[in-house]
Amino acid sequence: MLVVLDVVNVLALSYFAVLNLTYLGLTLASFPRTHRYIARLKSLHVNELLSAAGSLPISLLVPAFDEEATIVEATRSLLTLRYPEYEIIVVSDGSTDATIEVLAEAFDLRPAHRLPTSAIPTAGVRRVLRSRVHPHLWLIDKENGGKADALNAGLNHSRYPLFAALDADTLLEPDALIRIARPFLEDQRTVAAGAMIRIANGCRIRGGEVEEVALPHRLIPEIQIVEYLRAFFVGRTGWDAVGGTLIVSGAFGVFRRSIVAAAGGFSTDTVGEDMELIVRLHRYCRENNIPYRISFVPDPVAWTEAPETLRSLGRQRSRWQRGLAQALTRHLPMMGRRRYGTPGVLAFPYHFFLELFGPVIEALGYLSFGLSLALGVASPRFVIAFLFLSVFLGSALSVAAVALEEMSFRRYRKGRDLAVMLGLALVETLGYRHLNTYWRLKGMWAFLRGDNDWGTMDRRGFGEDDSAATSTAPAAGGASR
Amino acid sequence: MLVVVWSLAALVAVNLALAGGVVFLRVRNDFRARRWHRIEGRWYPALLDLLAGDTTAATLLPYVQQSEVVPVVEICGRMVRRVSGDDRKIIRDFARPLLGGLGPMLGARQPEKRANAIQLLTSLGTDDEFRSEVVAALVDPSPLVSMVAARVVASRRRIDLASEVLGQLDRFEMWSEAFLASMLASMGSEIAPELRDSFSSSDCSSTVRSVTARALAEFRDLPASDIAAGFIQEDGQDDRVLMIASLRVIEAVGQTKHLEVVRPLLGHEDSVIRALAATILGKIGVAADGVALAAAVSDESPWVAIHAATALRLLGQIDTLRELSRTGDAGSEAALEALEMVAS
Structure with missing residues (x-):
């Protein structure tokens, strides 16, 4: 028994050590990266890039399922984006409410012809409509097939060299497109770019724009803000610095159309189609000797609504874990192979061993730690090491993420907001992390059972005063990872 | 047990200290922001007065403190992008005596700082000033600085520096071809002869030839269509990128x-x-x-x-x-x- 405990303890300690040291490395890579990016913004102004005639046109793909309450406002908001040339393709994924009718009425949509430019298989497209008042606004009415299927239908009908995959409930900042298009201008090998996803709960929103950034007054979304800062400032920026980006959030990412179409579009049999696509793009480009780059850009911002209840959050995290498992197991041949460069040698093993199997090892570790304490066999050195690695180092890294926000974009200007974020960063590893472990374990179990259901997402919606009624929407638009 | 408690207390203290560091960062940032707002609050209205003719540069300049030179130049740089004609000249005349203060930035180790300095110098200086700085920036080891200088040359239509920019095109190979072509085209058709030379020269790389071809297509350079047709007939099959660029030229200015x-x-x-x-x-x-x-x-x-x-x-x-x-x-x-x- 004691031997088993010892083995599990050593395994858990090693896991926490490797996980946190990797995160520490990513954090150390993120600081200079972010600092230089901010400095770079000063020398090549967004407005000048906006006026450059060489900007690549973008198709915005907006999958929508039963979004009658929000789709008109969301579309209006997209119509006001600052970008030289873009089109909006809303894809109604078999909506059963009046999504199509409200759009048709608001924008004078009429049946139109549009030859698909790629042939990625999708559920049947019933008709294509085009706005007479905004000729670059299109609606594809198709049978239900899920978010990835809707994106594929949009991709088939898009005409521009770049496309952006959006959630219908994502709010883009007005210059988000020009900012995210930047890597495509600066490096023509770029095939995909991810943006910063921020949590809109608590912010004042008017006319589809975030007017005032503030923390929500509820613990669950508040703690997710710190989590997102860590995931994006440390995780995404760090992996981008070493060329190992494996995730571009489904809430907002921009892709080179031709490469994604050639690689087969979005996978429809996974709940993590965003990550699966990025892993597949790495694989496709490497196997076909296509020079490529996948970037993360920290300044284009997409605002999304975070779950406000434990139940909803648990479902989301469980689904993310399933998506992670599906994406990684599908591309196992990449694991550790030099042919796949940094993504294969570093990022893939990290995500596989530390992110995918992390919850299992963590859960065993906590159990074993508790048992060791209860049986009185835990040495003081072990207790200190365990708590240092599993609690304190994690907190320190969350504090570092808040520091990165403070040294870069400083969106949360109120002193109270900073204090709350720091407080949450310090205590996040006590309890919340364990809940996450539990949800991720459930996700693993669902993956092993072959569950492929998106589930539902409780949404309050972006009301003018953030007080819209709660709705439960099937996650056609999905949630941001 | 006591060891554990003390160790945990130490770890808590370390994390609290880190959090304190972030608070310090906030205080420092707030201080800097307040200072910036103070400087902006004083100089922005003063510059508006200058534009309105209510005051003169000679009156204002003595009030620029040594520690404010760079922020004031940055405010002028921002303002000059928003105005045109005589107003632009007024701002430039005011900022000119201050531009020497950017010297340390030009020699900074960080390429982003050097790029920013070039951006400011050229947006506030006249065409003849800072020529040597721009030429030096074009061959700066950092492609960012070089690109900023090239964009300045293009946007200011400095034909005299066109060949220097063309000489650097190879270094911008990673940049989007459409972006580079549009940058070259913004210099105007006066540089067409040099672009044609690059387009038709087999000594230039395929990327450079393709970019110059696209630029020629952008300002609809008629003679370029013959070069394009000649290329398609003779070497087209060997170079897809250049073939496509040549077809774009013919699409823009081709004849029967x-x-x-x-x-x-x-x-x-x-x-x-x-x-x-x-x-x-x-x-x-x-x-x-x-x-x-x-x-x-x-x-x-x-x-x-x-x-x-x-x-x-x-x-x-x-x-x-x-x-x-x-x-x-x-x-x-x-x-x-x-x-x-x-x-x-």
Whole structure:
């Protein structure tokens, strides 16, 4: 028994050590990266890039399922984006409410012809409509097939060299497109770019724009803000610095159309189609000797609504874990192979061993730690090491993420907001992390059972005063990872 | 047990200290922001007064403290981008004596700082000033600094520095070709002879030739079409990128004499080349080209089908399009789409 405990303890300690040291490395890579990016913004102004005639046109793909309450406002908001040339393709994924009718009425949509430019298989497209008042606004009415299927239908009908995959409930900042298009201008090998996803709960929103950034007054979304800062400032920026980006959030990412179409579009049999696509793009480009780059850009911002209840959050995290498992197991041949460069040698093993199997090892570790304490066999050195690695180092890294926000974009200007974020960063590893472990374990179990259901997402919606009624929407638009 | 408690207390203290560091960062940032707002609050209205003629540069300049030089130059740099004509000159005249304060930034280790300094110097200096700094920046080891200098040269239409920019194009190989072409085109058609030289020179890299070709197409340089046609005829098959760039030149400024070069390309194995050939035939082709274009509407590539249908519309062959739209095969949707464009 004691031997088993010892083995599990050593395994858990090693896991926490490797996980946190990797995160520490990513954090150390993120600081200079972010600092230089901010400095770079000063020398090549967004407005000048906006006026450059060489900007690549973008198709915005907006999958929508039963979004009658929000789709008109969301579309209006997209119509006001600052970008030289873009089109909006809303894809109604078999909506059963009046999504199509409200759009048709608001924008004078009429049946139109549009030859698909790629042939990625999708559920049947019933008709294509085009706005007479905004000729670059299109609606594809198709049978239900899920978010990835809707994106594929949009991709088939898009005409521009770049496309952006959006959630219908994502709010883009007005210059988000020009900012995210930047890597495509600066490096023509770029095939995909991810943006910063921020949590809109608590912010004042008017006319589809975030007017005032503030923390929500509820613990669950508040703690997710710190989590997102860590995931994006440390995780995404760090992996981008070493060329190992494996995730571009489904809430907002921009892709080179031709490469994604050639690689087969979005996978429809996974709940993590965003990550699966990025892993597949790495694989496709490497196997076909296509020079490529996948970037993360920290300044284009997409605002999304975070779950406000434990139940909803648990479902989301469980689904993310399933998506992670599906994406990684599908591309196992990449694991550790030099042919796949940094993504294969570093990022893939990290995500596989530390992110995918992390919850299992963590859960065993906590159990074993508790048992060791209860049986009185835990040495003081072990207790200190365990708590240092599993609690304190994690907190320190969350504090570092808040520091990165403070040294870069400083969106949360109120002193109270900073204090709350720091407080949450310090205590996040006590309890919340364990809940996450539990949800991720459930996700693993669902993956092993072959569950492929998106589930539902409780949404309050972006009301003018953030007080819209709660709705439960099937996650056609999905949630941001 | 005591060891554990003390160790945990130490770990808590370390984390609290880290959090304290962030608070310190906030205090420092707030201090800097307040200082910036204070400087901006004082100088922005003063510069507006200057523009309104209520004060003069000579009156204001003595009030610029040594520690405020760079922020004031940055405020001027921001302002000069928003104004034009005489107002721009007034701001530049005011800022000129302060630009020497950017010297340390020009020699900074961080390329981003050097790039920012070049940006400010050139937006606030006249064309003849800082020429040597711009030339030095063009060959700066950092491609960012070099690009900023090239953009400045292009936006200020510094024809005298065009060859220096062209000499650096290879270093911008990673940048989007369309972006580079548009940057060169913004210099105006005066640089066309140099662009033509690059386009036709086999000593230049394929990327440089392609970028210069696209720039020539952007300002519709007629003589470039002969170079493009010549390239397609002689070496086109060896270089896809350059072939496409050449076709874009012919698309922009081609004449009927180039049709013989383009027509065979409608059967090329590369769908991008077929699509471009179809577009060109639509623009400069004759009625007889309608037959080949009608066949291309049923091309296996939807891009070729769309371009061919659009070409038929440009040739005015509406009846052919109507006929194609009734076939019900893959090309009929392309024909219907083109007909819709006619209707709208």
